[in-house]
Structure formats: structure tokens, C-alpha cells
Amino acid sequence: MGIVVVGSIALDVLSTPKVKRKQVLGGSAIYASLSLSNFAPVKLVGIIGEDYPNEALELLRSRGIDLAGIEKMAGRTFAWEGEYGEDLAEAKTIDTQLNVFGTFSPKLPEEYRREEAVFLGNISPDLQADVLSQMENPTLAAADTMNLWINTQANALKALLPKIHVFFVNEAEAKALTGERKVLRAAHRLGERGPRLVVIKSGEHGAMAYDSRRGQSYWAPAFPAFEVVDPTGAGDSFAGGFLGILLQSGDPYEPLAVKKALAAGNVMSSFALSALSIDGLAAIGASEVQQRLQVLSEMMAHAPDAFAARLA
Amino acid sequence: MGIVVVGSIALDVLSTPKVKRKQVLGGSAIYASLSLSNFAPVKLVGIIGEDYPNEALELLRSRGIDLAGIEKMAGRTFAWEGEYGEDLAEAKTIDTQLNVFGTFSPKLPEEYRREEAVFLGNISPDLQADVLSQMENPTLAAADTMNLWINTQANALKALLPKIHVFFVNEAEAKALTGERKVLRAAHRLGERGPRLVVIKSGEHGAMAYDSRRGQSYWAPAFPAFEVVDPTGAGDSFAGGFLGILLQSGDPYEPLAVKKALAAGNVMSSFALSALSIDGLAAIGASEVQQRLQVLSEMMAHAPDAFAARLA
Numbered sequence: 001m002g003i004v005v006v007g008s009i010a011l012d013v014l015s016t017p018k019v020k021r022k023q024v025l026g027g028s029a030i031y032a033s034l035s036l037s038n039f040a041p042v043k044l045v046g047i048i049g050e051d052y053p054n055e056a057l058e059l060l061r062s063r064g065i066d067l068a069g070i071e072k073m074a075g076r077t078f079a080w081e082g083e084y085g086e087d088l089a090e091a092k093t094i095d096t097q098l099n100v101f102g103t104f105s106p107k108l109p110e111e112y113r114r115e116e117a118v119f120l121g122n123i124s125p126d127l128q129a130d131v132l133s134q135m136e137n138p139t140l141a142a143a144d145t146m147n148l149w150i151n152t153q154a155n156a157l158k159a160l161l162p163k164i165h166v167f168f169v170n171e172a173e174a175k176a177l178t179g180e181r182k183v184l185r186a187a188h189r190l191g192e193r194g195p196r197l198v199v200i201k202s203g204e205h206g207a208m209a210y211d212s213r214r215g216q217s218y219w220a221p222a223f224p225a226f227e228v229v230d231p232t233g234a235g236d237s238f239a240g241g242f243l244g245i246l247l248q249s250g251d252p253y254e255p256l257a258v259k260k261a262l263a264a265g266n267v268m269s270s271f272a273l274s275a276l277s278i279d280g281l282a283a284i285g286a287s288e289v290q291q292r293l294q295v296l297s298e299m300m301a302h303a304p305d306a307f308a309a310r311l312a
Numbered sequence: 313m314g315i316v317v318v319g320s321i322a323l324d325v326l327s328t329p330k331v332k333r334k335q336v337l338g339g340s341a342i343y344a345s346l347s348l349s350n351f352a353p354v355k356l357v358g359i360i361g362e363d364y365p366n367e368a369l370e371l372l373r374s375r376g377i378d379l380a381g382i383e384k385m386a387g388r389t390f391a392w393e394g395e396y397g398e399d400l401a402e403a404k405t406i407d408t409q410l411n412v413f414g415t416f417s418p419k420l421p422e423e424y425r426r427e428e429a430v431f432l433g434n435i436s437p438d439l440q441a442d443v444l445s446q447m448e449n450p451t452l453a454a455a456d457t458m459n460l461w462i463n464t465q466a467n468a469l470k471a472l473l474p475k476i477h478v479f480f481v482n483e484a485e486a487k488a489l490t491g492e493r494k495v496l497r498a499a500h501r502l503g504e505r506g507p508r509l510v511v512i513k514s515g516e517h518g519a520m521a522y523d524s525r526r527g528q529s530y531w532a533p534a535f536p537a538f539e540v541v542d543p544t545g546a547g548d549s550f551a552g553g554f555l556g557i558l559l560q561s562g563d564p565y566e567p568l569a570v571k572k573a574l575a576a577g578n579v580m581s582s583f584a585l586s587a588l589s590i591d592g593l594a595a596i597g598a599s600e601v602q603q604r605l606q607v608l609s610e611m612m613a614h615a616p617d618a619f620a621a622r623l624a
Contacts, residue, residue, distance in 0.1 A: 182538075226497060259611075301571035
């Protein structure tokens with residue numbers, strides 16, 4: 001099964017305590033597409049300006065990503081400037097230049113609309129809803145978001161939730177959106193708003209998925225990475241790995257599929273944060289993904305009967 | 313294999329936003345012993361005053377816990393008063409009355425000294441070292457600690473680390489003790505000081521264990537509890553479950569044993585925090601423990617080949 005991906009396409013300025021680089025490839029749609037391309041065919045939707053490098057489009061094409069949904073306009077590509085502190089956790093937005101993105105009005109190509117799955121990467125909830133409304137009958141609709149929309153467009157975001165099947169959010173955002181203090185309670189609350197799966201990302205603590213129909217939660221640890229270089233796009237890359245596994249599963253809500261999806265999400269985000277910009281994702285293929293999935297497997301108990309304890 | 317447990321024995325005053333109770337059973341040795349008693353024979357070491365209730369001793373005896381190492385002195389039992397905020401996370405210490413604990417100089421009964429395992433529950437690192445020195449040749453020596461000792465007796469604590477095999481610490485303590493900002497790096501640093509296994513507890517995010525010899529980390533999620541009533545003793549109960557599984561294992565560092573131990577630790581802490589004082593631990597037996605281990609198993613991917621993804 002293939003998937004339509006929409007989101008921002010950006011040329012970023014990134015600063016960490018160790019490094020600063022300008023005009024690097026970024027944007028939620030780019031990270032998510034590159035991550036997803038390891039698992040399933042991707043149809044990308046987005047807008048770029050005249051300054052967008054051809055080599056970037058070539059890279060996406062070389063990953064088998066369909067670019068028919070990319071619109072090129074006169075002007076400059078959306079630009080985001082972010083700065084990370086010593087903890088390399090949340091970015092502080094220094095500057096945002098909407099540029100061509102300011103007039104983005106996505107029009108999905110005909111063959112995109114019949115696709116069975118769609119990932120609404122981090123853009124405004126109104127744009128996400130617009131794209132979703134152009135899909136004919138997706139069986140798997142997923143969305144990510146960010147604190148900006150929670151703070152400024154919470155109602156539009158809440159209106160989107162009943163229309164999607166999978167909702168990605170990080171821990172701080174989940175707590176802000178629900179007013180709850182514990183991850184599990186926040187997941188439960190978000191599930192009541194509609195999404196079948198609520199996926200909460202907790203950085204170095206891994207990620208959880210809550211199946212609101214079954215009332216069942218799942219967890220997987222973060223990939224054990226000693227060095228974080230640049231966390232930009234880690235969440236989008238997570239979503240790519242997670243959805244990639246669901247797309248391969250006959251039943252995306254089957255417990256083992258969800259658990260595999262969590263592991264793959266954590267693995268893909270670990271590649272994203274291992275290098276600046278998209279370099280971590282661009283450098284890897286099937287064997288690297290498989291190797292890190294195996295490392296995560298070794299970190300967790302497996303074989304259910306392993307849990308049988310001799311009790312006194 | 314049996315285990316010697318030393319630590320505080322207390323009559324606590326506990327306040328949470330919902331409830332306040334006085335003269336309730338507490339202390340690191342009590343929580344750890346009750347938890348461990350589900351897995352292995354326990355020999356308890358500690359000191360109590362004349363006010364310590366006989367029913368408490370009866371409860372311990374009914375769990376098969378050996379009380380030959382309990383000293384009873386004229387005066388009152390150690391008393392701790394703690395208060396929890398709305399988040400039911402860290403307790404604020406309101407008052408500490410050492411009472412008979414102020415003169416505690418543990419003397420291990422002869423048959424205790426030959427035991428193969430010892431758990432040095434949360435008391436001062438000097439007392440922990442004293443008890444450890446009385447053990448003839450323990451093959452499994454484990455210790456827990458708290459922020460008080462990290463802030464006031466860091467050197468004594470660091471001197472203890474090379475002498476133990478398993479070190480339990482919570483996430484904030486691990487970061488404070490090492491100056492590191494990430495759990496995995498903190499675990500690595502602590503492992504360099506000697507303990508073979510560094511176990512870091514992260515509350516609702518579960519727990520990780522780092523095998524410093526293998527350079528391998530393991531992880532298990534917290535039991536999915538919607539209600540936290542009283543987190544007192546959750547860490548001691550975790551240690552009890554973790555060590556209980558290691559004691560049953562031929563090789564305590566065998567990866568599957570460590571992973572099971574993490575799961576059992578999380579399960580036992582979930583019972584502790586589900587009710588006030590020791591009530592959560594006192595109410596359960598083998599079948600409840602087994603049931604929650606099964607729930608945790610369902611939350612994680614198992615069967616290593618489940619990780620094989622069809623990569624594009």
C-alpha cells in the first residue's frame with residue numbers, strides 16, 4: 001500500500017551548541033517521506049520556491065518518491081531557523097519565513113486521491129483538513145502536529161481528530177492539549193476525541209501507542225544513542241517508520257503490528273538525530289534499519305513465556 | 313537463593329492531595345522485603361522501637377520473612393513525614409525523626425552472613441558499607457540510594473559503588489550524580505564506577521538497566537496505571553521485583569534474566585503505588601504478579617523475528 005505525504009518543505013537554518021548550518025534541507029514532509037521510503041511507495045505533496053536545489057529533488061526521486069504533487073512557485077522556499085540548547089531537546093524558533101508557503105493551497109493529483117493512506121505532516125490543522133478532504137476514502141489517515149498549533153489553533157486541531165485514525169504528538173504537547181499530567185491519561189483523553197491510535201513520543205524514553213478501541217497501550221524504547229547531533233525532524237521520521245510498518249500489515253491495529261511500528265518509529269528517529277538535517281536518513285538503507293530494529297529487540301523481553309516467574 | 317535485606321523501618325506520616333494518614337508502615341527495608349518475598353526467601357535487618365506494631369511483624373512473618381536480624385530498642389521507631397503534590401511524583405520531606413534509628417549499628421546474625429545475596433536498601437552509604445562488610449562473600453550485592461545521600465554523602469556513596477554488582481537509582485538522581493543530561497550516558501558513567509548493572513528508574517516511563525560489562529542496555533515500560541495513590545516505596549518495591557528475578561536466574565547477567573527483572577521491577581512498583589503505605593503490596597500474591605507481568609509482555613514486541621520488516 002502506498003501513502004500520500006503532505007507537510008512543510010523547507011530550507012532551514014539550524015544551530016546547535018556545536019554547529020550552525022544554513023540552507024539545509026528540512027520540513028516535515030521531507031523527513032517523513034525519506035523515512036517512509038524505506039517501507040512503502042510515497043506520493044509527496046508540497047510547495048517549493050525557485051531556490052529549492054535540484055539535487056534535493058533528485059535525492060527524493062532516487063528513493064522512489066513520487067513528486068507529481070510538488071508545486072514550484074516563483075519566490076523563495078519556506079525557511080525555518082531553529083536553535084537547540086545544551087540538552088538538544090526542544091528547538092527554539094528564531095525565525096520563520098513563510099515565503100511561497102504563505103499561499104500554499106494543496107491540490108492533489110488525481111492518482112493521489114485514490115491512495116489508501118495519507119500522512120498529514122506538521123502544517124496548520126486547516127491545511128491538514130483540506131488535504132484530507134481531497135482524499136477519496138483513505139483507510140489509514142494519520143496526522144502529526146506541534147505546540148504552535150496547539151497554542152494558536154487548538155479548535156481546528158480538535159476538529160481534525162475525529163477524522164483521522166492515527167495521531168502523533170510528543171509528550172509535552174499531549175499534556176498541554178489535554179491538561180493531564182501522565183502520558184497514559186493524556187493518551188486516553190486524546191483517544192476519546194476519535195483517533196484509533198494515539199502515539200506519544202517521549203524522546204529518550206521511547207514512545208507509546210494507545211489503541212483507544214481496545215484500551216490497550218504499547219511501548220518501545222528509544223534506540224540507545226549516545227550522541228544526539230540534531231533532533232530536527234526526529235518526530236516526522238518517527239511517524240514515517242511507524243506508518244511504514246502499519247502499511248505493511250494486513251490489520252494496522254493488530255497488536256504485534258503496532259509494537260513493530262513503535263520500534264520502527266524509534267529506529268527511524270534515531271537515524272534522523274544522528275546527523276545534521278536529513279543526512280542521517282539519506283545515509284541509510286534496509287540493512288541499517290534492520291540492524292537497529294534488532295538492537296531494540298534485544299533491549300526488550302520477548303517470548304511471552306519469558307515472563308513466567310517462579311513465585312514464592 | 314535467599315537474600316539479606318537492610319534498610320529503614322519506619323512509621324510514616326503520608327500526605328497526598330487526596331488523603332493524609334499517620335503511623336503507617338514504611339521504610340525501604342519493609343517495601344523491599346515484602347516485594348522480594350514473592351520471589352525468594354528474605355532475611356531482614358533493621359531496628360524498631362517499642363511502638364512498632366506487632367501486627368506488622370506478623371505480616372512480615374506470614375510472608376516467610378526471617379526477622380532474626382530485627383533489633384528492638386527502647387524508644388520510638390524511625391518516623392518520616394512526606395508530602396506529595398498534585399503530580400504524585402517526588403515527595404517533599406516535611407519531617408524526619410530518627411529516634412531509635414539514630415543509634416542503629418547493624419549486627420548481622422551468623423546465618424545471615426553466609427547468604428549469597430544482599431540488598432542494601434536506602435540508608436546512609438556508610439551503614440550500607442558496614443552491612444556489606446559483614447557479608448562473607450556475596451555473589452550478588454545490590455544497593456539503592458536517594459537524593460539526600462547524593463547531596464550530603466556523595467563520596468561515601470561513590471566509594472560503595474565498586475563493591476556492589478547492582479546499583480538502583482532514579483533518573484533525576486542518576487543525572488545529579490553524574491552531571492549527564494541523558495539517561496544512557498548517566499548509566500554508562502555510573503557503570504564505569506564499578507556496578508555491573510546500573511538500573512535507572514524513570515517513573516511513568518519505565519526503567520532501564522545497563523550492563524557495563526556487555527555495554528548493553530535493556531528496558532521495560534511502566535505498568536499502565538491510571539491511578540497513582542501513593543508512590544512511597546515504589547523504588548524499593550521495584551528493587552525487590554528486579555532482584556527477585558535475578559535470584560532465580562542461574563546467571564543474573566543473562567540478557568533474558570535482566571529483561572524479566574526489569575518487567576518484574578515495574579510490576580512490583582505498580583502494586584506499591586496503587587494504595588497507601590504497604591497496602592498495595594500486602595494485598596497481592598503470585599497470581600496478581602503473574603497477571604501484571606503478562607500485561608507488560610503484551611505491551612512490548614516479542615519474538616525477535618517480529619522485527620523483520622519488509623523494507624522497500
